[in-house]
Amino acid sequence: MKDTLTSVILSIKPIYAHAIMAGTKKVEFRKKIFKRPVDKVFVYSSSPEKKIVGFFTISDIIEDKPEKLWEEFKKVGGIDKKNFFDYYKNSEIGFSIKIKDFEKFKNGIDPAEFFENFCAPQSFLYLEETVATNIAFK
Numbered sequence: 013m014k015d016t017l018t019s020v021i022l023s024i025k026p027i028y029a030h031a032i033m034a035g036t037k038k039v040e041f042r043k044k045i046f047k048r049p050v051d052k053v054f055v056y057s058s059s060p061e062k063k064i065v066g067f068f069t070i071s072d073i074i075e076d077k078p079e080k081l082w083e084e085f086k087k088v089g090g091i092d093k094k095n096f097f098d099y100y101k102n103s104e105i106g107f108s109i110k111i112k113d114f115e116k117f118k119n120g121i122d123p124a125e126f127f128e129n130f131c132a133p134q135s136f137l138y139l140e141e142t143v144a145t146n147i148a149f150k
Contacts, residue, residue: 018048018049018052019052019053019054019067019139020046020050020054020136021055021056021064021123021133022042022053022055022056022133022135022136023056023058023132023133023134023135023136024040024056024058025057026057026058029055029056029058030057031090032068032111032114033114035114036090037089037090037091038085038088038090038110038111039085039089039110040053041081041085041089041096041099041108041109042106043099044135045075045107046136050070051069052067052068053067053070053111054067054139054144054147055067055068056133057120059132062122062123063122063123064117064120064121064122065116065117067114067115067147067148068111068113069112070111071110071111073108073110074107074108074110075105075106075107078097078105081106081107082096082097084108089108117150121147121150126146127143
């Protein structure tokens with residue numbers, strides 16, 4: 013029987029990863045979204061940090077035009093207007109992942125401990141539940 017894949021690693025720039033950890037960024041904006049049901053997101057703080065810094069559960073995923081996402085989430089998005097619209101340039105649709113119950117790891121985790129030849133995902137990487145559990149309870 014195959015493991016159910018319900019967790020992902022999201023590659024997030026350190027400035028935004030830290031805002032999530034601080035609780036000031038309550039949504040993560042994305043151009044593409046998961047094709048499988050996902051409930052847990054591990055936050056990989058990209059270069060120069062290169063560590064998995066914690067994880068959160070998804071309370072909801074909103075799909076809409078970037079303009080509507082901005083109106084609804086600008087106060088909790090942890091990003092300024094210019095960078096937001098630069099990110100969504102040429103995108104008709106965007107996604108807002110609502111962050112619930114962020115759990116910070118005491119020390120960031122080096123992905124090499126769990127993945128051979130780890131390469132930071134462009135957007136996200138599905139995790140087998142056994143790997144997700146091992147990371148969460150390290």
